[in-house]
Amino acid sequence: MRETCRKCRKTHKPGKLYTFYYGQLVNSYSYDTTRYSGSKMITTTHSGASYDMRGDKQEYLCNGCVIKSTLGEELILLGVGIFLFALVGFALQFVFYSRVPYIIGLSLAGILLITAVVSVLLRMQAANSDDPAKQEKYLKDLAESEAGSKLAIRLNRKEVKYTVYYDEKTVFFTPSEYYKLNRRY
Numbered sequence: 556m557r558e559t560c561r562k563c564r565k566t567h568k569p570g571k572l573y574t575f576y577y578g579q580l581v582n583s584y585s586y587d588t589t590r591y592s593g594s595k596m597i598t599t600t601h602s603g604a605s606y607d608m609r610g611d612k613q614e615y616l617c618n619g620c621v622i623k624s625t626l627g628e629e630l631i632l633l634g635v636g637i638f639l640f641a642l643v644g645f646a647l648q649f650v651f652y653s654r655v656p657y658i659i660g661l662s663l664a665g666i667l668l669i670t671a672v673v674s675v676l677l678r679m680q681a682a683n684s685d686d687p688a689k690q691e692k693y694l695k696d697l698a699e700s701e702a703g704s705k706l707a708i709r710l711n712r713k714e715v716k717y718t719v720y721y722d723e724k725t726v727f728f729t730p731s732e733y734y735k736l737n738r739r740y
Contacts, residue, residue, distance in 0.1 A: 560617040561710050562624075570617035573703035576733040577715050578608035580724045606726060606736070612715065614707040622678060624706040633671045640664035704729040 559566045585602040644660010708727045716725045728736060 558615040560620055561614045562616060562620040562706065565617065568617035568619065570615055570619075570621070571703070572613045572615050573621075573707045574611055574613045574730055575704050575708045575711070576608060576611045576728040576730070578606040578610075578726055578728075580726055581605045581607050608733075611733075612707070612711060614711065616703055616706060621703045621706060624709075625700070625702050626675060626678065630671075630675070633667070637664045637667050637671075640667060701729040701731060 558570075560568055560570060581604075583602070583604040585600060587598050587600050589596060589598045591597070640660050641664045642660075644658070644663070647660065648654055708729070712727065715727070
């Protein structure tokens with residue numbers, strides 16, 4: 556299926572339709588239950604919310620845009636990981652009174668950085684390619700995280716929020732979140 560991608564506005568790029576659901580928060584609630592286990596009193600707090608579901612929307616997104624949408628989050632996590640490796644090495648330097656742990660920590664951070672750069676470059680190459688076979692590897696991983704539906708929500712948030720409701724209580728759900736929500740009731 557080839558349509559116009561909602562994000563990059565290019566046509567004739569391989570992709571698919573991604574669905575999201577939207578509604579309005581009607582009520583949030585919280586209550587406590589108490590039970591006894593032997594001589595102990597155990598109190599559990601339950602909370603939840605009820606929603607007025609108003610509809611769903613489908614957006615066509617090309618494979619490249621879906622792959623690129625997750626890179627920012629991964630780079631942030633990677634930066635934190637590299638920083639922690641360097642920090643641990645630096646801290647161990649003072650524990651062992653030697654520069655060896657510091658050098659090991661920096662080496663591990665460097666290896667992680669090189670691996671990450673190669674991974675990001677391969678992912679960017681796949682994202683910019685029009686060959687679905689190159690993109691398939693990354694799309695399988697992203698299907699479980701619902702990256703396409705999350706991107707569709709980000710792209711449509713203002714439009715749905717202010718043209719449908721004119722309200723800040725608008726909520727959005729990916730298909731798996733919507734499924735879990737419906738199973739509770």
